[in-house]
Amino acid sequence: MSTPTITASVTIASETVPRVELTPVAVDLLRSLWEEHGPLMFHQSGGCCDGSSPMLFMAGEFITSDQDVRLGQFDLAPAGEPAQPLDFWMSAEQFNYWSHTFLTVDVVPGRGSGFSAEAPRGVRFLIRSELMTTMTPFAAAADSGEPVEADAVAPPASAPMPA
């Protein structure tokens, strides 16, 4: 059976649309890394050398706070298996500028990514982005001064629609 795409649950209060998903190759890699390291977490990095990429840590290794937003939670476990929850975090100040985009975590061949757990495998996680289908209720878009009509924005190609 081929690995599925996994979409994160909605974890931001008052929101109804998922924000993050994993490609099948990301799911396979995460399951393998989970076997090696145990529970894991993502924190999306900001800029500089290895930045603007999701960093994978042992769960709890990176201390989050009120200055972070949890964009969603993945369950890596195959159907019928005990849950393997993996949270996806981002700093709140960065989220102000990212909130209008849907994020897909993919994997590319590469070298190094801070202390991210996949680096020794010769690969690294990479974010691919789509515009969210709606700009509301995301505050950052509202005060940009350049409102974007929801209709004018293409839906994410692979984002599941809210039920």
Add this chain to the structure above:
Amino acid sequence: MTVYSVPGTPGSKITFKSRYENWIGGEWVAPVKGQYFEDITPVTGKPFAEVARGTAADIELALDAAHKAAPAWGKTSATERAAVLNKIADLIDANVEMLAVAETWDNGKAVRETINADIPLAADHFRYFASAIRAQDGDHAQLDGDTVSYQFHEPLGVVGQIIPWNFPILMAVWKLAPALAAGNAIVLKPAEQTPVSILVLMELIGDILPPGVVNVVNGFGLEAGKPLASSNRIRKIAFTGETTTGRLILQYASANIIPSTVELGGKSPNIFFSDVAQEKDAFYDKAQEGFVLFAFNQGEVCTAPSRALLQKPIYDSFLGDAVTRAKKIIQGNPLDTDTQMGAQASNDQLEKILSYIDIGTKEGAKLALGGERADLGGDLTDGYYVQPTIFEGHNKMRLFQEEIFGPVLAVTSFTDYDDAISIANDTIYGLGAGVWSRNGNVAYRAGRDIQAGRVWVNNYHAYPAGAAFGGYKSSGIGRENNKLALGHYQQTKNLLVSYSENKLGFF
């Protein structure tokens, strides 16, 4: 025009060893677990050497060596340490081409930059801190007739340093020079993308330093960087890299109650006021070049001027001239001195840049130049090359808010001074900025109003030793490139001395 020979071929300036071990206690030491990883040159995308894949056990060996060396090194006089730093600088100067070619091969950047900037700046940096430590005085105060407070600078002891890949040698030197001048012993971890050029430097200068004063352990962040950053055997951790790892390192430092300096990301605005274009003279030409400096080092600079803000009256004409100029950027073999833009440092870096070009297009930014991977053909066809790329858009787009670390420029317009400052400061970062104006008053005020640690006025991308460098906001903590950095590697010892024979009278 000179085209340097590929390392290891006849006439080349350097032949790399097939395998590099860790540099610990003044000698090459095989990694404890016996594992190695391949170092890939971005020039061709092919591996060229094996490098030790260090782990916690290797970090411990390096810390052992550093702790053994630190007491004696910390007791040397400033005169002696300055002499050592000056000798290092002389050796670097005598080997500029060799180091420059090594750096270009490891990182992918154009050799014209390594020869004229990276390596000479590294030498000068050692000389600057040799001078700074000689000139540094302690402090004393006579608190009353019989009581004197003396303040001494003491080294911290053993410090950890984690180095980025964008200027592997120069960024290592930015951290090594002040730490050595202040009398510390060091365990340094290079970036896993560029692990070799620093070892080439150590091979060159290793004999000048007492064994164990500088130790270099290569490996991956999780396996070697984390054990170093979280060790309770270091008295300080310095890091240059991205924000999440920066926060993690600060967390490790808090657990050990040690100081940490972190130089993190940027999204630097480069502001061009209308008067720049009032004449098409040398200054206009300089400003145009200042705009095109987004492509310097392939855009892989924390301070890259990656947001250009053009005042509305000159927007179209200035941008038109600048795009024409950017089109002339010579992209090619990084070993050719005519090449202005080389390869991105790694495949994942290339992929990330392309993903940003993708989201820029999806957000509706207008492509004015480039926008694709560049295939340079021949041996370079698998190298990591991106076309210089210019987008027009607005400041809320992710292109304008995230550090892409590639040759991708986001351009927008502003109406007046207040609008310019507002856009410039609408970012989580505050590392660099540029201001271009013929009006000194405007340029001065803008320089002061922009929330960034380094504002270049009527120039950009100069990094002379002596000019303090560091971030505001989420761009980090601490200053490098200036004598202020000595303070990041020193303790303050206060001796409070009574010269009175008389008791206090309390008991």
